[in-house]
Amino acid sequence: MLDPINGRIVDARPVTAAEISPLDRLAPELAGGWRTATEYVEAILKAAILDGRLPGGTALRQEELAARFGVSRMPVREALRQLEAQALVDMLPHRGAVVTAISAADAADGYAIRRALEVAALRLSIPNLTAAQRAEAATLIAAMDSEPDAGRLGQLNRRFHLALYAAAGHARMLQLVEQELSAFDRYLRFHLAAHGRGEMAQHDHRAMLDAADRGEVEAAVAVLERHLDQAAATIARFFRGRGG
Amino acid sequence: MLDPINGRIVDARPVTAAEISPLDRLAPELAGGWRTATEYVEAILKAAILDGRLPGGTALRQEELAARFGVSRMPVREALRQLEAQALVDMLPHRGAVVTAISAADAADGYAIRRALEVAALRLSIPNLTAAQRAEAATLIAAMDSEPDAGRLGQLNRRFHLALYAAAGHARMLQLVEQELSAFDRYLRFHLAAHGRGEMAQHDHRAMLDAADRGEVEAAVAVLERHLDQAAATIARFFRGRGG
DNA sequence: CGGCCGTTGATTGGATCCAACATTACGCTA
DNA sequence: TAGCGTAATGTTGGATCCAATCAACGGCCG
Numbered sequence: 358m359l360d361p362i363n364g365r366i367v368d369a370r371p372v373t374a375a376e377i378s379p380l381d382r383l384a385p386e387l388a389g390g391w392r393t394a395t396e397y398v399e400a401i402l403k404a405a406i407l408d409g410r411l412p413g414g415t416a417l418r419q420e421e422l423a424a425r426f427g428v429s430r431m432p433v434r435e436a437l438r439q440l441e442a443q444a445l446v447d448m449l450p451h452r453g454a455v456v457t458a459i460s461a462a463d464a465a466d467g468y469a470i471r472r473a474l475e476v477a478a479l480r481l482s483i484p485n486l487t488a489a490q491r492a493e494a495a496t497l498i499a500a501m502d503s504e505p506d507a508g509r510l511g512q513l514n515r516r517f518h519l520a521l522y523a524a525a526g527h528a529r530m531l532q533l534v535e536q537e538l539s540a541f542d543r544y545l546r547f548h549l550a551a552h553g554r555g556e557m558a559q560h561d562h563r564a565m566l567d568a569a570d571r572g573e574v575e576a577a578v579a580v581l582e583r584h585l586d587q588a589a590a591t592i593a594r595f596f597r598g599r600g601g
Numbered sequence: 602m603l604d605p606i607n608g609r610i611v612d613a614r615p616v617t618a619a620e621i622s623p624l625d626r627l628a629p630e631l632a633g634g635w636r637t638a639t640e641y642v643e644a645i646l647k648a649a650i651l652d653g654r655l656p657g658g659t660a661l662r663q664e665e666l667a668a669r670f671g672v673s674r675m676p677v678r679e680a681l682r683q684l685e686a687q688a689l690v691d692m693l694p695h696r697g698a699v700v701t702a703i704s705a706a707d708a709a710d711g712y713a714i715r716r717a718l719e720v721a722a723l724r725l726s727i728p729n730l731t732a733a734q735r736a737e738a739a740t741l742i743a744a745m746d747s748e749p750d751a752g753r754l755g756q757l758n759r760r761f762h763l764a765l766y767a768a769a770g771h772a773r774m775l776q777l778v779e780q781e782l783s784a785f786d787r788y789l790r791f792h793l794a795a796h797g798r799g800e801m802a803q804h805d806h807r808a809m810l811d812a813a814d815r816g817e818v819e820a821a822v823a824v825l826e827r828h829l830d831q832a833a834a835t836i837a838r839f840f841r842g843r844g845g
Numbered sequence: 846c847g848g849c850c851g852t853t854g855a856t857t858g859g860a861t862c863c864a865a866c867a868t869t870a871c872g873c874t875a
Numbered sequence: 876t877a878g879c880g881t882a883a884t885g886t887t888g889g890a891t892c893c894a895a896t897c898a899a900c901g902g903c904c905g
Contacts, residue, residue, distance in 0.1 A: 392694045393858065419887070429860045434887085438679050442686030444773060450636045451866045451887055466771040469721060473774075477717035527710040529688060530717075533777070637888065663857070673890045678857085695857055695896045 394428045399436035401426070406445050406456055407542045408508050413458035417446060443536060461596035464544050468589035471537050475585070476578055478522035478534055479565075483574045485524035491570055494520040498562050507549055511542040517562060521569060544592055551595045558584065638672045643680035645670070650689050650700055651786045652752050657702035661690060687780060705840035708788050712833035715781050719829070720822055722766035722778055723809075727818045729768035735814055738764040742806050751793060755786040761806060765813060788836055795839040802828065 391397040402422070405411045417437065423430045437454045440446045446454045457463075497517040504510045515538040522531060552558075561584040568577035635641040646666070649655045661681065667674045681698045684690045690698045701707075741761040748754045759782040766775060796802075805828040812821035 395858080396694075430887090431859055431861095435679065435682055435858095438682045439686055442683055444776075450640075452868090453887065462770075463773070466773045469725070469771050470718070470774050470777065473717040473721035474714070477713060481713070526706075527713050529707070529710045530714050532688075533714065639888080674857090675889055675891095679888095696898090697857070 394426075394432035395435040395439075398422070398426055398428065398432050399439050402436055402440060403443075403445060403539075406440070407539060409543065409546060411456050413456050415456040417454040417456065419453070444540070459543055461593055464592045464596070465589060467537055467540055467544075468585055468592070471534070471541070472582065472585045472589075474530060474534050474537065475518065475522065476581060478525045478527070478530055479578055479581055480574055481527065482522045482525035483569050483572065483577060485526075486521070486569055487524065490520055490523050491566065494566050494569075498559065498566065501559060501562070507546055508542075510549075511545045514545075514558075515539065515542075521565065547595045548588060548591055551598075552591050558588070638670075638676035639679045639683075642666070642670050642672065642676050643683050646680055646684060647687075647689060647783075650684070651783055652755075653787065653790060655700050657700050659700040661698040661700065663697075688784070703787050705837060708836045708840070709833060711781055711784055711788075712829055712836070715778070715785070716826060716829045716833075718774060718778050718781065719762065719766065720825060722769045722771070722774055723822055723825055724818055725771065726766045726769035727813050727816065727821060729770075730765075730813055731768065734764055734767050735810065738810050738813075742803065742810065745803060745806070751790055752786075754793075755789045758789075758802075759783065759786070765809065791839045792832060792835055795842075796835050802832070 391400060402411070402417075411417075419430045419433045419437070422433045426433065437446060437448060441448045441454070445457055447457055448454045494517055497513055497520060501510060501513045501517070504513055515535070518538060519531065519535060522534060525531060561580055564580045565577050565584070568574075568580060635644060646655070646661075655661075663674045663677045663681070666677045670677065681690055681692060685692045685698070689701055691701055692698045738761055741757050741764060745754060745757045745761070748757055759779070762782060763775065763779060766778060769775060805824055808824045809821050809828070812818075812824060
């Protein structure tokens with residue numbers, strides 16, 4: 358394993374037993390509500406990829422994963438297919454699966470997608486937001502203030518954004534937004550490293566919610582666009598700084 | 602099989618042998634460039650769903666499909682997983698796969714996604730379009746004028762739009778656009794039925810290309826937005842008219 | 846007569862086995 | 876010694892078999 362950021366093929370470094378099944382293994386159904394082994398494998402692999410335990414370029418050997426998860430190769434194969442469709446792994450026929458590399462270009466891509474979709478979702482959602490939904494968003498902002506763990510912070514951020522868009526209707530659009538927000542978690546660590554604790558982001562979050570409370574669609578959209586553009590610029594700067 | 606549009610569960614009506622393997626079966630590698638049975642099954646099923654031969658609500662029995670394709674159940678299973686990730690089939694654990702229903706809400710969802718993503722892609726692409734790419738787009742417009750078959754017309758329309766966005770960079774964004782454009786094919790027949798032959802659409806296509814030729818980004822964006830909004834309205838009217 | 850429960854059939858999820866492909870290493874030849 | 880062809884090996888793709896689950900049917904009991 359050479360570099361956790363660039364996309365070179367590195368030696369397979371699957372998650373260790375301690376990482377993947379502290380207690381999940383004992384009661385898989387209860388722990389995560391998984392109904393099939395495929396869902397279980399997919400959920401664990403996805404989490405491991407998104408939080409960086411499986412860096413870009415890691416080769417994913419089916420047999421090795423199957424052994425660690427305590428299942429046969431088949432659920433692993435199906436889980437890998439699902440992850441491929443989510444652009445988290447690349448599969449080549451007869452050559453196996455590799456964790457998708459992250460890069461400055463991919464980050465810019467993700468931000469462009471988010472900018473387009475989230476602005477549209479926000480426009481559609483604000484006029485229909487209920488008081489309960491706005492309160493939920495406010496709760497999530499408060500929770501982010503006192504959350505030290507980067508992983509949970511990413512989840513809270515994701516839930517906040519989705520809460521704001523929840524009234525947009527358009528289930529498939531929201532699903533795409535959620536997917537992109539999840540993918541963004543892979544870059545969150547760099548964002549935090551380059552940007553302290555993101556006090557600015559919290560300011561933007563509050564501004565967006567305030568605008569939503571007042572029903573000022575365009576004001577909220579403007580904040581969101583600036584929010585995303587600044588985040589994109591931060592990531593781009595980070596990659597430039599390290600020659601990515 | 603009751604209604605090809607609404608989403609009620611209907612009897613399984615898989616593609617017939619004549620539909621799925623006229624000669625593809627004889628030389629699968631050459632015919633479509635498929636490298637694995639899974640790719641083959643996925644491509645055929647996807648085409649059948651998109652062009653309406655497998656209407657929404659059709660139950661997809663693994664064994665039945667496997668028999669018709671001349672393969673075992675496993676490639677079918679993996680292909681269904683891929684299609685599920687593309688929102689073309691719904692899979693429920695232990696209960697099988699069903700072709701995703703189409704509806705007014707789903708159509709509106711798709712248009713909202715397209716409006717957001719394609720506008721963004723067009724903005725990014727126009728400044729970087731090469732003369733060759735613009736010529737390609739012009740060729741596709743001309744081809745659409747003299748294409749009677751609805752299926753091929755949809756493909757040409759897809760290629761035209763993608764040609765306009767090709768210079769946007771952002772591979773993943775373009776991939777999403779392509780996916781949505783493909784999904785749109787399911788609604789194209791209704792669009793044509795309700796709207797004659799779409800003379801208006803061709804007018805918009807030419808206007809977009811002209812604006813792109815002159816580098817007028819905002820003019821092209823305005824046409825695209827109107828183009829999509831009108832198409833969305835046509836589909837909505839169609840569904841309203843038939844009580845959908 | 847109606848609702849609940851166990852049983853049966855059909856279908857999918859998972860495991861194991863075999864075949865096909867890709868990569869690598871090796872040896873032969875020019 | 877460099878290059879090519881071939882064989883060996885490891886990995887994935889596909890087939891078959893078994894287990895688990897769901898839906899439907901029928902019988903039993905209230």
